Amino acid sequence: MTAKRRGAQLGMLAFAVLIVMGAYASVGLGINGKVPSGMLGYGLGLGGLMLAAYLVLAKWAPWADPLLLPLVTLVNGIGLVMIYRIELAGQAGASATNQLMWTALGVVMFSATLIVLKDHRALQRLTYTAGFVGVVLMAIPALLPGSLSEVQGAKIWIRIGGFSIQPGEFAKLALVVFFAGYLVAKRDVLALAGRRLLFIDLPRARDLGPVLITWGFAIATLVLEKDLGTSLLLFGAFIAMLYIATQRTSWVLIGILLFVGGAFLAGQVFSHVEARFNVWLHAEDPALYDAGGGSYQLMQGMFAMGSGGILGTGLGQGYPKLIPLSFSDFIFSATGEELGLTGLMAILMIYALIVQRGLRTSLAARDPFTKLLAGGLSFILAWQVFIIVGGVTRLIPLTGLVTPFMSAGGSALLANWMLIALLVRMSDAARRPPPQAIQDEGMTQVMQR
Amino acid sequence: MNSPLKRVSVACLLMFGLLMANVTYIGTVKADGLRTDSRNVRGFYARYAVDRGWITADNGKTTLAKTVDSGDKTFRFEREYPLGKPFTHVVGWFAPESASGIEAAMNRYLDGSHPELVVRRAIDMVSGKPAKGASVDLTLNSKAQEIAYKDLAGTGKRGAVVALEPKTGKVLAMVSVPSYDPNPLAKANKDTVNKAYNKLNKDDNKPLLNRAIDLTFAPGSTFKTVTSAAYLSDDTSRDENTQVDAPDSLPLPGTSISLPNYHGESCGGRATLVEALTISCNTPFAKMGMELGYDKLKEQAEKFGVGQPLEIPLNVAASNIGADEGKAALAKTAIGQQSNQMTPLQMAMVAAGIANQGTVMKPYLVNKIMGPDGAEIDGTDPEELDEAVTPEVAGELTKMMIGVIENGTGGAAKLPGITVAGKTGTAETLPGKPSHAWFISFAPVEDPKVAVAVFVESGSAGNDATGGAVAAPIAHDVMQAVLGR
Numbered sequence: 036m037t038a039k040r041r042g043a044q045l046g047m048l049a050f051a052v053l054i055v056m057g058a059y060a061s062v063g064l065g066i067n068g069k070v071p072s073g074m075l076g077y078g079l080g081l082g083g084l085m086l087a088a089y090l091v092l093a094k095w096a097p098w099a100d101p102l103l104l105p106l107v108t109l110v111n112g113i114g115l116v117m118i119y120r121i122e123l124a125g126q127a128g129a130s131a132t133n134q135l136m137w138t139a140l141g142v143v144m145f146s147a148t149l150i151v152l153k154d155h156r157a158l159q160r161l162t163y164t165a166g167f168v169g170v171v172l173m174a175i176p177a178l179l180p181g182s183l184s185e186v187q188g189a190k191i192w193i194r195i196g197g198f199s200i201q202p203g204e205f206a207k208l209a210l211v212v213f214f215a216g217y218l219v220a221k222r223d224v225l226a227l228a229g230r231r232l233l234f235i236d237l238p239r240a241r242d243l244g245p246v247l248i249t250w251g252f253a254i255a256t257l258v259l260e261k262d263l264g265t266s267l268l269l270f271g272a273f274i275a276m277l278y279i280a281t282q283r284t285s286w287v288l289i290g291i292l293l294f295v296g297g298a299f300l301a302g303q304v305f306s307h308v309e310a311r312f313n314v315w316l317h318a319e320d321p322a323l324y325d326a327g328g329g330s331y332q333l334m335q336g337m338f339a340m341g342s343g344g345i346l347g348t349g350l351g352q353g354y355p356k357l358i359p360l361s362f363s364d365f366i367f368s369a370t371g372e373e374l375g376l377t378g379l380m381a382i383l384m385i386y387a388l389i390v391q392r393g394l395r396t397s398l399a400a401r402d403p404f405t406k407l408l409a410g411g412l413s414f415i416l417a418w419q420v421f422i423i424v425g426g427v428t429r430l431i432p433l434t435g436l437v438t439p440f441m442s443a444g445g446s447a448l449l450a451n452w453m454l455i456a457l458l459v460r461m462s463d464a465a466r467r468p469p470p471q472a473i474q475d476e477g478m479t480q481v482m483q484r
Numbered sequence: 485m486n487s488p489l490k491r492v493s494v495a496c497l498l499m500f501g502l503l504m505a506n507v508t509y510i511g512t513v514k515a516d517g518l519r520t521d522s523r524n525v526r527g528f529y530a531r532y533a534v535d536r537g538w539i540t541a542d543n544g545k546t547t548l549a550k551t552v553d554s555g556d557k558t559f560r561f562e563r564e565y566p567l568g569k570p571f572t573h574v575v576g577w578f579a580p581e582s583a584s585g586i587e588a589a590m591n592r593y594l595d596g597s598h599p600e601l602v603v604r605r606a607i608d609m610v611s612g613k614p615a616k617g618a619s620v621d622l623t624l625n626s627k628a629q630e631i632a633y634k635d636l637a638g639t640g641k642r643g644a645v646v647a648l649e650p651k652t653g654k655v656l657a658m659v660s661v662p663s664y665d666p667n668p669l670a671k672a673n674k675d676t677v678n679k680a681y682n683k684l685n686k687d688d689n690k691p692l693l694n695r696a697i698d699l700t701f702a703p704g705s706t707f708k709t710v711t712s713a714a715y716l717s718d719d720t721s722r723d724e725n726t727q728v729d730a731p732d733s734l735p736l737p738g739t740s741i742s743l744p745n746y747h748g749e750s751c752g753g754r755a756t757l758v759e760a761l762t763i764s765c766n767t768p769f770a771k772m773g774m775e776l777g778y779d780k781l782k783e784q785a786e787k788f789g790v791g792q793p794l795e796i797p798l799n800v801a802a803s804n805i806g807a808d809e810g811k812a813a814l815a816k817t818a819i820g821q822q823s824n825q826m827t828p829l830q831m832a833m834v835a836a837g838i839a840n841q842g843t844v845m846k847p848y849l850v851n852k853i854m855g856p857d858g859a860e861i862d863g864t865d866p867e868e869l870d871e872a873v874t875p876e877v878a879g880e881l882t883k884m885m886i887g888v889i890e891n892g893t894g895g896a897a898k899l900p901g902i903t904v905a906g907k908t909g910t911a912e913t914l915p916g917k918p919s920h921a922w923f924i925s926f927a928p929v930e931d932p933k934v935a936v937a938v939f940v941e942s943g944s945a946g947n948d949a950t951g952g953a954v955a956a957p958i959a960h961d962v963m964q965a966v967l968g969r
Contacts (some may be wrong), residue, residue, distance in 0.1 A: 192724040275492055275671065322525065340510050341518020342526045345751045354526055376511030380504060394493045398486055406485045410492060417496040421503060430506045 041093060044101035051105045052082045058350055062252050062450075065351020079137065081112060083393055084142050098462035100392050103462065107440060110385045111138055111448075114441030116251045117370050118232040121355045121362045129362035129443060131434030135196050137445040141452035141471045146280075146419045148456035155460045159404045164218025169209035170252070172202035177259040189435055190260040203265045204437070204450035208457075210269060211415055213275045215407040221245070222280035222403075238285060246289065246463030249273045254297045261307060263298070264434035267422060270294050272415040279410050315432035332359045336427050340379075347375025362443045364435050368427050383424070386439070390417040399465040513819055520723040532559040532672050536858075537594045537617035539575050539586055541624040543851070544947060548622065549587065559672035560614065563587075567626070570633035573694035574655075574798070574849065575623065577666035578918050579681070580632035580674045586849065587693075589797040593618040593853050593862075616806045616856035618671060623654035623851045623864075626848050628934075628965040632659040635958040640943040644695035647831040647962050650932040652866040653836070653845030655796065656966055657936075658829070660695040662687075665768060680830065680905040697800040700825035702910030703938060704953065706922045707820030708761060708769045709834055714784035714878045715772045716757075723757075724880040730755040734767040743770050743815055761884040762892035763896055764908065773818020778808040787872040789833045790826070803830040803867050822913055832937035833869075835924040838885070839905070839932035842878035844869045882929055896956035899964060903929040906959065908951030918942040923955035927963050 056078045063071035071077070074340045085108050092099055112184040115138060121129035152158075158165065176184040176191050180431040192199050218225070225242050253270035256262055262347040274290035277283075302308040310328060317323050318330035318337070325331070345351065353372035371379050393413030400406045419439055426433035437447040510518070520527060539549035548571050552562045563578045565571070576585015583591060592598040594707035596605050596617040606881040608615050625647070634644040640677060647657035654963055668680040684692050693699060716722050734744040744765060745751055751765035760768040773781055785791070785805050794800040806823025808814070816822035829847060837844035845866055852863035873881065885905035888894040906925030913919060926935035938955040 094547065222743060240707050275495075278490055279485055279488045282485075328918050337510065337514075338518050338521060338524035338526065340507070341515045342524065343511065343517045343522075344519070345511055354529060356527065371511070372508070376508060379507045379511070383500055385502050387497070390496050390500075391493070395495065396491065397489055398493075406489065410485075414492055414496065417499055421499040424503050425506070428503070428510060430502060 037096055040101040041097070045089060047102070047105035047107060049082075050084055051109035051335070053079070054090060055116060056080060057142045057225060058116040059114060059119065061350040062123070064353070065349055066120075067122055077135075081115075084139055088142045090143055090461060091149055092160050094362075095149045096459050096465045098467040099459040100396060100466065102392050102461035103389065103459055105456055106385050106389050108351075108451075110389075110438075111141075111440040113370070113382065114366060114438075116350070117366055117441065118443050120351060120373070121366075121369060123351075123370065124354070124356040125357045126361060132243065133445070134443050134448075140445070141448040144449050145290070145456040145459075146454040148453050148461060150409065152456075152460055155408065155464065156279065156402070156404060160221070161214050162213055162220070165209045166213035166215065169206045169213055172206035172209065173203055173256060173265075175253075180218055189262050191262050191265065198440060201309035201446040202435075203262070204446040206267075207269065207272075207415060208412075208450055210431060210452060211276070211411045212408065213274060214273055215404055215411055217245070218276055218280035218407055219404045225286075226281040226283055227451060235377045235416045238283060242404065242436075243289075245442060246273075246277070246286070246293070247441060249272075249299065250290075253294065254301065258301060258305065261305070262423060262435070263308060263311065263432075264426075267294070267434065268415065271418050272411060275414045275418070276407055276411040280407055296377075311432045314430060318429060332365065333427070333429065335359065336361075336365045337429065339478055340371035340428070343372040343375045345376045347373050347378055349369070349373060354415050361439070364442065365427055366441045366443075367405075367424050367438050370441075380441055382441075383420075386417070386420045389455075390414075390420075391397065392462070396462040396465050400461060401465070405461050409465075412458055416454065429432065487798040495708060507968075513692070517554045527585075528674070529558055531578070531580065531595075532561050533597045533612050533614060535616040536563065536578070537559055537619040537854075537856070539590075539594070539620050540628045541571075541622045541623065541629075544619075546626040546855070548624075548626075549578075563670040565666045565670065567630075568665050570630050570659060571624070572663045572666045573660040573696070574622065574658050575659065577669040579669045580672060581677075585693075585798065589795075589799075590620045590850065590853075592704055593620060596856070600854065603857060618856060618861060619854045621851045621854065622656070622849050623656065624849070625650075625656040625966055628657040629659060631961045631965045632958065633659045633661065633663065633945070635961050636938070636940070637663070639954060639958075640697065640941055641954075642689060643965065644828040645936065645958060645962060646696050646829045647934055647936045648651050648832050648836040648845075648847055650836040650839035650926060650935045651845065653847045654851070654866075655779055655847050655849045656694045657962055658694075658849070658964065662689050662691040664691045664872060679931050682824040689838045695939070695941070696828045697798060698827075700801055700803050700827050700830075701920055701941065702822075702824055702911035702913065703820040703831055704909035704920060704922050705766075705820055706831055706834070706907050706909035706924045706937075707765075707818070707824060707826070708764070709768045709780065709838065709885065709907050709924070710785055710788060711773055711776075711818040712757060712761065712782050712884060713788075713838070713873045713881055716777050716880055717784065717873055718776060718780060720876075724883045725756045725758065727751070727754050727756055728760060728768040729771055730760055730765050730768045731765070734770050734815065737774075738810060739812050743767060743777065750795070757880075758884050758887045761907065762887035764893055765886075769819050770815035773814050775813050776818075778814055778817075781814070782808075784872070787844070787870045788837055789869055791828060791942050792828075792869075794802045794830075794847065796849050798849065800829055801827055804826050820909060828937045829865070831922065831924050831939070835906075835926045835937060836932075836935035837872040838881045839876050839926035839935050841875040841931075842871055842873040844872050854916065859918075885925070886929060891926070893952040894925065894956050896952050897923065897925050897960045897963070899927060899960065899967070902923060902927050903965065904963065905929050906956070908956060910951045913942065921951045921954040923951055923959045925956075925959045925963065927967065934963050936962050938962075 115483045122129040124132050129457050183194050184192050185288045253266045255267040314330045318333050321452045322330040350373050354370035358365045390413050397406050397409035423436040423438050425431040513584050554562050574585035578587045583941040596615045596618045636643050645659040647803040678857040723951050732750045733744045735742045740743050774830045790803045793802045803826040817824045846869040850865045855861045882905050886956045887906045888908050894906040897906050904927040909922030923938045926932045938958045
């Protein structure tokens with residue numbers, strides 16, 4: 036019998052807010068030797084925001100997983116503190132006020148999603164609408180002129196006036212919904228075995244269609260938007276969901292082969308893909324370090340993490356300004372300098388816990404659509420963390436992606452809070468006890484004999 | 485669908501495991517390499533984030549190096565050297581990428597990273613205060629140091645002065661000329677510092693070298709004190725009045741040449757040791773050297789500290805009397821020529837050893853170390869290096885050296901009302917080049933408070949008296965400054 040554990044959830048939420056406030060105070064002490072003057076307002080603001088989120092959750096999804104909201108609050112809060120800290124260091128572009136505003140909007144989106152979407156299975160009916168929306172969102176930056184869509188080489192923005200959104204982040208959600216709906220409908224066909232090669236059952240050739248289309252879409256993203264990160268993110272999520280739906284390892288192998296092959300071909304044609312690989316392999320090479328578009332940024336991130344060592348310099352005591360874009364793509368490295376290996380392990384642990392709670396929801400879910408959607412959303416979160424954190428730590432080639440909930444950026448925050456809202460909604464459904472059979476009458480009859 | 489979901493779950497766990505392993509690898513194995521990478525400017529910044537301890541002299545009363553809080557965020561603590569040039573070679577400088585002198589040798593105390601300061605540092609770290617280093621008080625007597633520099637620089641020659649306290653080994657003065665202002669090298673700007681450094685490095689006069697301890701020079705006649713020490717120690721029946729042969733010229737065995745006294749002066753055929761040293765005859769000491777043999781001379785020199793690399797805590801070049809090259813060479817070695825090469829500090833140790841009844845004390849520059857809170861955390865205890873000669877021999881040598889001051893070549897070092905003992909020296913260098921002028925002395929004889937060695941590179945024109953004319957007056961002023969007269 037599942038308990039609601041609401042008291043525990045509120046306690047953990049308060050604890051998360053408390054940690055973030057401690058970190059905020061620590062930044063002030065580290066830089067100016069005193070607690071920041073806005074401490075109380077900031078604390079009340081974040082606390083109030085999270086309390087509101089909690090109340091919405093308690094009313095509209097009372098059976099939801101009690102861990103998700105506190106975990107997300109903690110990682111979002113640490114990101115906020117880091118951006119505040121980087122803004123104080125004077126790096127252009129870092130704005131804690133903006134990030135706090137986007138966090139507030141993110142919580143509004145979270146609440147709105149929970150209130151409006153009483154039953155997530157309604158999304159299954161919107162499968163093809165979601166697919167259409169996802170493709171359109173992805174396509175807009177590619178079709179817009181560069182002046183409205185391109186920032187630092189990646190053509191992934193819609194910029195109107197002083198306002199910019201990254202439609203890919205929302206497309207991510209729409210496409211996972213589409214994949215889930217589509218695969219539930221087609222999984223029986225896609226699971227049919229074709230020829231057997233070595234130990235693996237290959238699918239039938241005629242079923243390759245959807246995979247090839249998605250693949251073409253991913254490669255188009257790579258080529259037209261110069262965005263290896265999103266391309267890898269979406270294709271990986273599709274393959275993982277295909278595997279969950281069909282249980283066929285062959286799909287995974289086909290997917291990997293297709294993507295690696297496609298990326299290799301693209302690398303032959305487009306220099307930036309090959310450059311990424313070179314930077315990854317030879318980052319410490321002085322020639323690459325000094326070259327424009329070389330390994331300077333990556334190495335600055337590595338220097339930051341190395342200098343942080345095991346315990347870090349302490350908040351406010353490092354030099355995040357040395358890393359270009361330390362508030363967005365490289366926020367993980369900047370955090371590593373000040374919180375050290377210890378802090379990074381804690382952050383990775385928080386992400387891992389969020390993902391595992393999501394996957395647990397998927398396992399506990401009763402219908403295939405919920406299983407696929409929860410599994411897909413959890414995987415895409417893990418996959419995104421893996422791609423960006425792996426990239427900045429030189430585990431894999433660096434591809435620009437947002438570090439979920441930490442990097443500065445409104446679109447990503449809104450989209451990821453919606454992602455969490457969906458997981459919360461589904462966990463509520465999965466954990467809600469089934470209606471009790473009424474047995475009292477029978478008992479009464481026995482007594483009456 | 486649960487079984488593939490479980491596998492995806494494991495895959496996610498594996499991804500996080502890989503990330504964690506990689507982050508751990510960076511934070512531990514790779515950390516040191518990344519931290520010290522020359523392209524990582526944090527090491528450069530970190531040098532200015534520490535409230536570095538001060539360097540003082542005269543028991544903390546005189547400030548030689550201080551730290552100033554500039555208020556700048558990146559380069560907060562700047563280093564200044566208020567007294568500048570006279571102290572440069574001892575105090576050193578703290579540059580963006582390097583350091584020298586005491587700044588380098590005592591760095592772990594000054595920047596607070598020494599294990600003895602680790603608790604204090606941990607408290608600072610937790611409380612978010614900038615790390616504060618310990619202060620280092622030097623044994624220098626700032627008055628003696630300043631006058632030594634002023635006098636030596638006034639000669640217009642290169643050279644060095646070292647003054648020691650004979651009973652303890654405290655370095656009271658250590659000057660090298662030419663010197664330079666250390667302040668431009670302490671600026672928090674790699675480019676300007678490198679420019680300033682390269683200019684000094686290219687200077688033909690090599691101002692960056694500390695001539696008192698980095699280089700060795702032929703000691704000339706000042707070495708006759710060592711030869712005399714060996715000769716007196718060799719046979720206890722000898723004393724300062726023992727008669728020795730003092731021919732006008734000494735044929736060198738195995739060669740066709742003879743060793744003259746300078747300017748072909750006569751020492752009268754026979755002379756007492758006192759007389760021979762007073763007018764600095766060459767032939768008697770050359771003959772003594774040949775009689776003693778290489779091993780005994782070398783052994784005596786070693787007892788005065790020759791051949792030992794010292795850390796005071798600055799590194800001192802090892803002096804040496806040269807290899808055994810036969811009798812003729814030994815005759816020249818005994819009068820401080822040939823391959824005989826001494827640091828000025830070494831010759832000061834010879835004077836100090838004789839002054840301290842034959843016992844040579846280990847020279848040292850650090851008087852005490854004070855923690856950031858002002859409490860003394862460490863001090864140097866005087867340490868015996870060796871007993872060079874017996875107190876009796878030391879007394880005999882002292883009488884000989886008094887003769888040099890009273891009646892001989894070292895008259896310029898006389899102090900009113902105080903008995904001074906000393907020895908001049910003029911060392912031939914390359915043919916046609918001016919000789920080095922030397923002077924060693926100590927005072928007062930009854931209760932020695934200071935022993936001095938003055939070295940003036942290429943300071944004289946071949947007359948031994950100029951050791952007395954150029955170097956002795958400097959020793960006079962330094963002794964006077966130490967004795968407070």
